Amino acid sequence: MDIRTFKDKIYSELASISKAMGNPNRLEIIELLAQGPCSVEYIVSNTGLSVANASQHLQTLKSSRLVTSRKEGKYRFYSLANQNVYRVWSAMRELGISQNAEIGKLMSDFRESRHNLESLTTTQLLKRMENEDILILDVRPREEYESGHINTALSIPQNELIQKMKELPSDKEIVAYCRGPFCAMADDAVLMLQDHGYQASKLDAGFPDWKEAGHPVAQY
Amino acid sequence: MDIRTFKDKIYSELASISKAMGNPNRLEIIELLAQGPCSVEYIVSNTGLSVANASQHLQTLKSSRLVTSRKEGKYRFYSLANQNVYRVWSAMRELGISQNAEIGKLMSDFRESRHNLESLTTTQLLKRMENEDILILDVRPREEYESGHINTALSIPQNELIQKMKELPSDKEIVAYCRGPFCAMADDAVLMLQDHGYQASKLDAGFPDWKEAGHPVAQY
DNA sequence: CAATGATTCAATAAACTAATTGAATGTAAT
DNA sequence: ATTACATTCAATTAGTTTATTGAATCATTG
Numbered sequence: 045m046d047i048r049t050f051k052d053k054i055y056s057e058l059a060s061i062s063k064a065m066g067n068p069n070r071l072e073i074i075e076l077l078a079q080g081p082c083s084v085e086y087i088v089s090n091t092g093l094s095v096a097n098a099s100q101h102l103q104t105l106k107s108s109r110l111v112t113s114r115k116e117g118k119y120r121f122y123s124l125a126n127q128n129v130y131r132v133w134s135a136m137r138e139l140g141i142s143q144n145a146e147i148g149k150l151m152s153d154f155r156e157s158r159h160n161l162e163s164l165t166t167t168q169l170l171k172r173m174e175n176e177d178i179l180i181l182d183v184r185p186r187e188e189y190e191s192g193h194i195n196t197a198l199s200i201p202q203n204e205l206i207q208k209m210k211e212l213p214s215d216k217e218i219v220a221y222c223r224g225p226f227c228a229m230a231d232d233a234v235l236m237l238q239d240h241g242y243q244a245s246k247l248d249a250g251f252p253d254w255k256e257a258g259h260p261v262a263q264y
Numbered sequence: 265m266d267i268r269t270f271k272d273k274i275y276s277e278l279a280s281i282s283k284a285m286g287n288p289n290r291l292e293i294i295e296l297l298a299q300g301p302c303s304v305e306y307i308v309s310n311t312g313l314s315v316a317n318a319s320q321h322l323q324t325l326k327s328s329r330l331v332t333s334r335k336e337g338k339y340r341f342y343s344l345a346n347q348n349v350y351r352v353w354s355a356m357r358e359l360g361i362s363q364n365a366e367i368g369k370l371m372s373d374f375r376e377s378r379h380n381l382e383s384l385t386t387t388q389l390l391k392r393m394e395n396e397d398i399l400i401l402d403v404r405p406r407e408e409y410e411s412g413h414i415n416t417a418l419s420i421p422q423n424e425l426i427q428k429m430k431e432l433p434s435d436k437e438i439v440a441y442c443r444g445p446f447c448a449m450a451d452d453a454v455l456m457l458q459d460h461g462y463q464a465s466k467l468d469a470g471f472p473d474w475k476e477a478g479h480p481v482a483q484y
Numbered sequence: 485c486a487a488t489g490a491t492t493c494a495a496t497a498a499a500c501t502a503a504t505t506g507a508a509t510g511t512a513a514t
Numbered sequence: 515a516t517t518a519c520a521t522t523c524a525a526t527t528a529g530t531t532t533a534t535t536g537a538a539t540c541a542t543t544g
Contacts, residue, residue: 055289058357061359084521110363118519128355129363131358132355138348138351140281314535337541338541
């Protein structure tokens with residue numbers, strides 16, 4: 045095989061990976077799958093896609109080998125094929141944040157609408173955990189917490205926080221996290237906590253970023 | 265703005281980055297631009313694209329803010345917008361190599377046709393450079409060497425190697441490198457050197473990977 | 485200032501992609 | 515075995531992307 049043919053084939057295969065990621069709905073599915081394996085139904089209820097449409101996008105991702113699936117009873121669970129898929133997604137996210145003014149504007153507008161909450165970086169959190177007694181709060185849906193969470197984190201899904209807030213100690217500082225920088229659950233939780241007199245801030249990274257960085261995780 | 269609208273916009277913007285990379289020709293252009301700024305003409309002569317087609321792909325990359333351009337006399341030079349673009353490309357490359365069996369097969373077939381040359385990793389090379397006297401040879405076209413190369417590397421473009429081989433010391437071990445894992449120039453150079461009695465091997469990474477890893481580089 | 489050369493723009497036809505709909509498949513519970 | 519439910523498949527329509535062609539810019543060179 046000559047070098048031209050070789051390159052044509054290689055770049056076509058790689059472009060098919062990029063094409064598979066080149067759709068907003070599929071990117072959202074990838075970010076959701078990064079939290080852990082999900083059924084089609086779970087994806088549907090978290091994205092607003094129709095069932096057939098979600099399934100079709102999953103087939104696309106599967107045929108580009110970005111996701112795998114396993115059947116369990118009535119449900120079929122989809123997962124990211126390997127950690128490299130998340131690395132591509134997060135590199136792409138960083139590229140977008142660094143280069144695309146529209147994304148920067150959307151994020152800062154959104155943050156302003158949430159009163160410009162301060163956020164901690166992963167490094168800052170780790171450092172403060174050494175010296176201070178901090179409560180780490182996972183506000184993602186229970187399923188996601190169960191398929192993996194920050195080592196010492198407590199789970200209170202954002203939509204249950206109002207009722208369960210009384211379970212939280214009022215003397216500890218709270219750091220909340222969720223899926224990642226495009227997810228508002230931690231922001232909403234922190235606002236709610238601050239409204240009720242807690243000392244709370246958010247982590248600027250999501251669980252998959254924490255895991256990717258090699259920090260300690262736990263799961264059931 | 266509600267969270268659904270926010271997410272729709274964010275993911276659309278990010279998908280447009282991925283779409284821009286979702287074409288084999290544009291990926292090849294990106295890998296070429298990773299070597300340094302290039303004119304349209306240079307891209308054309310290194311890819312076999314038509315001029316109008318190459319220009320059109322460059323416009324696509326530019327409107328997704330993956331590349332920038334500057335004019336210099338008759339020529340317009342295109343560059344990658346920032347290092348994040350290369351990070352996405354290399355993450356995608358690693359994903360392809362790890363996950364796509366067709367890519368693995370293409371690469372190993374190609375390597376076999378080059379007699380399964382042994383290659384050094386960057387780490388191995390750095391280690392051996394401490395103890396031994398090794399000649400690092402950049403076999404990419406001169407333009408690419410000039411816009412950046414491994415610190416102590418000597419430039420002999422692969423297509424000039426036959427004539428200039430006599431300039432090389434015969435007592436030093438030679439390590440050749442080129443653009444990256446999909447580029448055959450280093451393999452061809454090593455084969456040629458070995459045929460003429462030199463002790464030669466290739467680096468398994470290209471210049472952009474060396475640079476991305478933060479190892480010492482030089483340029484004119 | 486005309487000629488040259490590098491690059492971009494505009495228009496087109498062919499190929500591909502997305503969302504929707506409704507039917508089909510397969511599993512589990514009654 | 516019937517029913518309910520989760521998921522996939524197939525067909526359709528609307529919209530997008532690609533390569534090609536040839537014309538249009540625009541800076542340099544003679």
